[in-house]
Amino acid sequence: MVSEKKKNKKSLRKRWAISGKALFIGGYTVFLLFPIYWAIVTSFKTRLQAYQIPPLWLFFKGTLSNYYSLFVMRGFSNFFLNSFIVATFTTLLVILCAFPAVYAINRFKFRHAENLAFWILSTYMFPPIAIVIPIYMLFLSYGLLNTYIGLILAHTTFNLPIAVWLLRTYMMEIPVEVEEAAQIDGCSTFRVMFKITMPIMKPGLIATSLLCFIFSWNEYLFASTLVSREKETLPVGIGSLWTDIGLEWGEIGVATLLTITPVLIITLFLQKHLIRGLSLGVIK
Amino acid sequence: MKRKGLTIILLLLPTMSILLATTIYPLIYSIYLSLGEWRLTFPKPYTFIGMSNFINAFMDIFFLASIARTGYYVGFSVLIECVLGLALALTLQGTGTWKKIFKSIFIIPIALTPVGVGYIFRFMYQADFGIINYLLSCVGISGKKWLADPVLAMFALCSLDIWQWTPFIFLCLLAGIESLPPELDEAAQIDGASKWQLLRYITLPQLKLLIMIVLFIRILWIMKGYAPVRALTEGGPGQHTAVLTFKIFNQAFLYYSTSYAAAQSLIMLGVMLTIGIVIISKYKKYMKEK
Numbered sequence: 153m154v155s156e157k158k159k160n161k162k163s164l165r166k167r168w169a170i171s172g173k174a175l176f177i178g179g180y181t182v183f184l185l186f187p188i189y190w191a192i193v194t195s196f197k198t199r200l201q202a203y204q205i206p207p208l209w210l211f212f213k214g215t216l217s218n219y220y221s222l223f224v225m226r227g228f229s230n231f232f233l234n235s236f237i238v239a240t241f242t243t244l245l246v247i248l249c250a251f252p253a254v255y256a257i258n259r260f261k262f263r264h265a266e267n268l269a270f271w272i273l274s275t276y277m278f279p280p281i282a283i284v285i286p287i288y289m290l291f292l293s294y295g296l297l298n299t300y301i302g303l304i305l306a307h308t309t310f311n312l313p314i315a316v317w318l319l320r321t322y323m324m325e326i327p328v329e330v331e332e333a334a335q336i337d338g339c340s341t342f343r344v345m346f347k348i349t350m351p352i353m354k355p356g357l358i359a360t361s362l363l364c365f366i367f368s369w370n371e372y373l374f375a376s377t378l379v380s381r382e383k384e385t386l387p388v389g390i391g392s393l394w395t396d397i398g399l400e401w402g403e404i405g406v407a408t409l410l411t412i413t414p415v416l417i418i419t420l421f422l423q424k425h426l427i428r429g430l431s432l433g434v435i436k
Numbered sequence: 437m438k439r440k441g442l443t444i445i446l447l448l449l450p451t452m453s454i455l456l457a458t459t460i461y462p463l464i465y466s467i468y469l470s471l472g473e474w475r476l477t478f479p480k481p482y483t484f485i486g487m488s489n490f491i492n493a494f495m496d497i498f499f500l501a502s503i504a505r506t507g508y509y510v511g512f513s514v515l516i517e518c519v520l521g522l523a524l525a526l527t528l529q530g531t532g533t534w535k536k537i538f539k540s541i542f543i544i545p546i547a548l549t550p551v552g553v554g555y556i557f558r559f560m561y562q563a564d565f566g567i568i569n570y571l572l573s574c575v576g577i578s579g580k581k582w583l584a585d586p587v588l589a590m591f592a593l594c595s596l597d598i599w600q601w602t603p604f605i606f607l608c609l610l611a612g613i614e615s616l617p618p619e620l621d622e623a624a625q626i627d628g629a630s631k632w633q634l635l636r637y638i639t640l641p642q643l644k645l646l647i648m649i650v651l652f653i654r655i656l657w658i659m660k661g662y663a664p665v666r667a668l669t670e671g672g673p674g675q676h677t678a679v680l681t682f683k684i685f686n687q688a689f690l691y692y693s694t695s696y697a698a699a700q701s702l703i704m705l706g707v708m709l710t711i712g713i714v715i716i717s718k719y720k721k722y723m724k725e726k
Contacts, residue, residue, distance in 0.1 A: 173527050177534075180524065181541060187599065188544070190567060191556045203565045249450035256447035260440065270716055272451070275459045277712030279660050281681045282701035285688050286462035286469070289476075309458035312451060341443050370549040372663035373681075377689060387551040387663065394555065394667075401559050408552035419547045423540065426547060427607045434649050434722065435611045 188412075195219070195405035202401045218402035228407060230382070231389035235411075237300055238375075238385055239368040242307040246364045247357060249308070250315035255345050257316075258323045259331070269320060273432070276313035280373050283309065288377055298379050306374040311364045314429065318363070321433035322356025323349070359425035362418050369415060386411040463705075470699035477692045489699035498675060499700060502683040509590065509679050510658045513597040514651060520598070521605030526635070529613050539610070542603040550600070554667025557596045558583070561668075586676035589669050593677050596664050601657075605650060612646045613639065645722045652715040659708060680704050 194202055196214030222228045253272075257265045287306055288297070296302035330352070334344050350357070372387045379385070384392065390407045393400075419426055427435050470489050474482040493499050524542070528535045545553070560567050561582040569579035582588045616639065624638050640647075662681045665671060671678035671686070678686070684704065688697035 176523070176527060177538060180520075181538070184542060184545060184599070184603070187553070187556045187560060190560060191552075194559065205565055205570060207565075207567055207570060249454060252447040253451035256444045260444050262441075262444055268448075270720075272455065274709070274712055274716065275455055277656060277708050277715075278459055278463075279681065279701065279704050279708050281660075281662065281684045281688075282466060282705045283459065283462045284685075285694065285698055285701060286465035287458065289465065289469075290461070305454070305458065308454055312454060316451065366547050370547070370551075370663075372551050372666065373685070387549055390551050390555060391666065404555050404559070408549075408555055411549045411552045415547050415549060416544065419543060420540065423543055426543065427604070427611070430546070430604060431608055431650060431653065432719070434646065434719070435608050 191405045191408050194401055195409055197402050197405075199400065199402065215402075218400075218406045222403050222406045222410070226389075226393065226403070228386070228389060228410060231384050231386045232410065234300075234379075234383055235369055235385040235387075238303050238307060239365045241300070241304045242311060242368040243361050243364040245304060245308050246311045246315045247361055250312060250319055250360075251350070251357070252345065254316055254319040254323055255349065258320060259328070269316070272313050272316050274313075276310065276317075278310075280310060284373055284377055287374075291378060296378075298383055300383065303375060303378050303383070303385075306378055307368040307371055310371075311367055314367070314432070315360050315364055317432055318360050318429050319353070319356060321428075321436075322353055322360070325356075326352050359422060359429065362422055363426065363429040366415050366418055369411075466698045466702055466705075469695045470702055472695050474695045475692050476688075476694045482695075489696050490703070492696065493700050493703060499683065501675070502678050502680055505590070505677070506659060506679040509594060509597075509677075510655050513594045513601075513658060514654050516594070516598050517602045517605050517654065518647070518651065520602045521609055524602070524606040525609040525613055529610060535610075539607065542606060544603075545600045546604050548600065550661065550663035551667045553596060553600055554664045557592065557599075558668050561592050583669055584673050586673060589673055589677050593665060593669055593679075596668055597658060597661075601654060605654070608646065608650045609643065612643045616642055645718060645725065648718050649715060649722060652711055652718065656708060656711055656715070659704070659711075 193208070193210065195218055196216070197208065197212070198215050198217070201208055201212060201214075256262075257269050284306075287309075291297045291302045296305070326349070331344050331348055334348050335341075339347070369385075370387060371385075372391070375385045376388045376391060379388070386407070390404065390411060393404060393407055422429075471484060471486060472482045473485050473488075474480075528538055563569060563579060563581045563584065566582070568582070573579060580588055582592050620638050620642075621634060624634055629637070659680065662685060665677060665679055665682045669677040671682050675683075680700075681704075684697050684700045687693055687700060
């Protein structure tokens with residue numbers, strides 16, 4: 153009898169603990185998703201509806217005019233294209249440079265290879281603001297301001313160290329034996345690198361590429377200083393939208409959604425790799 | 437042997453040339469700029485003035501204030517992120533399917549475009565029609581002028597960072613906790629350790645190095661961040677949320693005191709490299725232990 157009571161008490165406590173946990177996680181989930189939900193809802197509101205108190209939560213007679221004006225009148229399809237071009241070519245350039253470098257560091261055990269890798273990582277510690285002033289001056293004198301090439305080069309700067317570091321952790325996980333066998337069969341280094349190592353490393357390469365793509369896509373500081381008007385990328389576009397039209401929140405909502413949607417999709421695919429990349433390979 | 441050396445150089449060439457051109461060259465150029473007096477908009481030639489810019493920076497009350505502000509911004513955000521991230525990780529640890537679902541949900545904010553997030557938050561924090569003030573009024577708290585009050589604006593800025601990055605810390609810590617060997621936990625449990633003791637004396641000490649690395653990575657990022665400040669508060673009210681990056685940016689591209697901005701950015705670089713060296717040394721230690 154007594155033990156039964158004790159048991160009941162214990163299970164009651166357990167139940168409380170579980171509901172407490174559920175409340176905590178549930179509350180946090182709401183906190184996390186609310187801003188995104190609010191951006192989506194706002195993007196369908198007219199100016200008046202956006203300011204309305206009490207707010208319109210879900211079912212209201214919305215409008216698509218924000219979408220229309222953003223794409224047709226404010227040239228956001230153009231910004232989208234710019235962002236896409238810059239992010240894609242940045243990614244390609246980064247991988248093309250980083251992969252051979254990583255191969256050299258990992259596979260040829262030359263002296264100071266380890267130190268070199270850490271030096272490359274340390275360039276990641278540079279605050280962009282310290283680089284952006286001299287790069288601005290440099291681009292000014294070489295006519296690279298307001299060009300895709302300039303911005304792509306700038307974006308390559310901060311992606312390269314992460315890519316090298318990350319690819320290195322991926323390459324460490326694949327066995328050398330296949331490569332060595334191919335080498336014995338008389339394949340040249342470059343052949344082995346591109347024909348054998350690269351295909352084996354495909355998951356790592358894809359993950360690193362997508363990460364670079366996201367970083368370049370999201371970048372604001374370089375993009376806002378190195379290019380203007382017709383070469384603007386999406387993040388800069390949102391910024392100028394703000395100064396151009398002030399409080400048109402519906403349009404800002406659309407612009408924000410347009411910018412974050414591709415990243416969101418990539419994120420859901422990447423998941424584990426994203427965390428691995430952001431933690432510089434510490435979390436596998 | 438000689439051919440091998442050539443191959444290595446060839447393989448490293450693209451990366452090294454880009455890194456040298458975009459980090460070492462700017463560094464040298466910044467040093468050159470910072471030692472002189474020069475403005476982007478003035479045609480006046482560069483004049484060498486020695487360390488004056490640095491001395492000025494350390495006497496400049498606004499610059500010092502922005503360093504302190506950055507410290508507060510970083511410290512407060514990271515502290516909350518860690519506590520919340522740890523709480524989430526401990527709650528969800530070992531819950532099977534639920535854990536999987538929530539991991540996928542919680543990852544959402546991490547990579548979202550900071551400018552975009554900044555504007556969403558700005559909209560929500562509006563004083564007159566913002567949703568946050570509305571929700572507060574529902575529970576009987578009168579609305580606050582979030583972005584017009586120095587303390588609250590800073591809090592708003594921190595809240596953005598906390599919103600976006602707590603999941604990162606959560607996911608790192610969860611991965612860390614799950615990689616721990618269960619034997620120690622079990623042994624302590626048999627010895628009658630309470631849950632709190634288990635956390636304090638068994639789990640956390642084992643995660644110490646990981647937490648350090650993750651923390652330093654976060655500190656580095658917050659300091660690099662420019663877009664959130666730009667989008668959410670624009671440094672305002674007054675200068676009350678003008679953290680280092682924002683301050684230096686304005687110095688360079690709004691007031692065009694280029695050489696002074698270069699000096700300030702070098703001071704910031706010094707701080708960040710120090711943090712960077714700490715991360716790298718912890719990192720090496722972590723990898724060795726694994």
